[in-house]
Amino acid sequence: MKNLAALIIDDDPEQAEHLQSILEKLPIFLSIKIINDSTQGYAELLENEYDLLFLDMEMPKLSGIELLKSLALPPTIVVTSHPGYAAECFDLDDVVDFVEKPFTVTRIGRAIRRAMQEVVEKIDENTIYFKAGHKNQQYKLDEILYIEADGIYSMIYLKSGERSLINSNISEVEKQLQHTKLVRLHKSYIYNCIHIASFDSRHLWIGNQKFALGVSYRGRLAEYLNVDPNF
Template structure:
């Protein structure tokens, strides 16, 4: 469980963050703060691992606040202004969310934070399980945990993807590119509509592959990269 706070001088922005955070199983929101000064007391009292931080705020900006901390939790900047993106990343921010952002984009940012935080050991705590074994996917109103090794292949359908696993099919509103960027190296895109778990391939023919009885075409654009990976795995 990642302990987090949200800092923003706009109550509506805090409402959005509180709603999004409540939908993610591995996040625990300790407090919402309308100023960086208010947040200092929380940081002194609690072991906060992640801050959702607005940049343009009265009294002290989010960037100034972050620079003032001797020990910095992981930070995801949330702002309506893109001008500060470079400075944010120079401060080792996990991600930079430009308002208004979608839940899909929010989920991608917090998954990155989850990976980074779980690579560190917090004094007195046991190391978390390896993050790369699974991902969280939004399906309708649910957030579903999907084990990478259980995925056979992924099918793209316009704005949706269908993740075919050993147990079920998970349908999620996201693009193939967004999903492909977050998958481990043993997944490879073989067609504009298909990503496969390379370890689950059972047969390769000239222009198609099989995962058990499922036939999947190899697109011309993706053929060379697939053959190169096949060569490396022999």
Template sequence: MIRCLIVDDEEPARELIKLHLSDLDGFEVAASLSNALDAFTFLQKNSVDIVFLDIRMPRISGLELVRSLKYTPRIILTTAYREYAAEAFEIDVFDYLVKPITHERFMKAIAKYMHYQSGQAATMDTQKNDDHAYMFFKVGRDQVKVFLKDILYIEGLADYIKVHTKDKSYIASEKLGYMEEKLPLNSFVRIHKSFIIALDKISSYNADQVILNNNKALPLGRLFKAGFLTIVQIKKQS
């Protein structure tokens, strides 16, 4: 069952999402809330797969809610305002629906979600041996196998990513936020809105950047610094 959370300060908007979801088998509404603060509290205690989230709401906005969450489900923004789209996709929202939301456009978002969940964009081998762990990346028309041990870093490019290895780079049809969820936490860490790095490829770091063992220097983002430093300290102690 795919659990959904609806967050919007307008009841008719919440009811419309419920109506659209009622046509789908395998989807359930875990909660329908009128503000982002209640949603934050709910998400600390409950797991959902999709959040249908308005942007302009009292006290804190939908975008502020997304930024406050350490681990986020798929976020589908539902808003009357187009001007937030660029900012929204910088924080890796899954889709952006402009009100009034037609049934056709809603179903397109659901189809996109199902495609990603099916693993057609990227699938991971679950072997315990890290040396043999790999993912398939959709590069053009091909699914390209890349061993995780060969990845130096992954760069976000809007709706695409660039996977950098020692010998080659691949531009794949994926989002950086999805990769952050799928890559093993003990091996990879996000250091910037545009970069995920392999922990074992770090040569050095300072307050502003991380230098990889190929001498590539990448920026250390303010919002990601605390998480990065925590993970590095844990790795030192292990």
């Protein structure tokens, strides 16, 4: 694996650049981006996918711990001068290691080795193949917004704005997506629960786009989102 994308969020430019210089010597990273403002880092994580995150804790506007609790993040290595955050960080699923500043090359290398197993598992879990035309096409599950029935085919709508026609009907797609966050909530639609912005008893919204919620599927939505089934 030599094509990973890493993001460093740290309000100390010198520390961030030092970490970047270490990572650049490793052959596994295709890209390494630095953001010195945590609110900009939050926006970046909403807009783009990263395989590994290096996150400082004490930052103005939005602390690292607040960011950790507000988003589903890629495997995260916390890099901080404040060891008091360690216990709280390790209670969070996305944190794979906690590195104190000043750090050494050896310590960062050990953290990356710990992270790699989760990075690989996350990539595998986030990937699915559907037959599109004459070839099997790879799709990232979290890039799919929703899937719409199209006769004996189905249309996949992606975050990028692109769409893709696949050879399976909606029921076949539903079976293939068992145990994922893509859930059939209408006879003609499968929705990605991680992208549902809001919902009521008859509709749900993905971004600003409104969709029908099948009455018989309300219990399933409540189960996946862990909300009161009498919503």
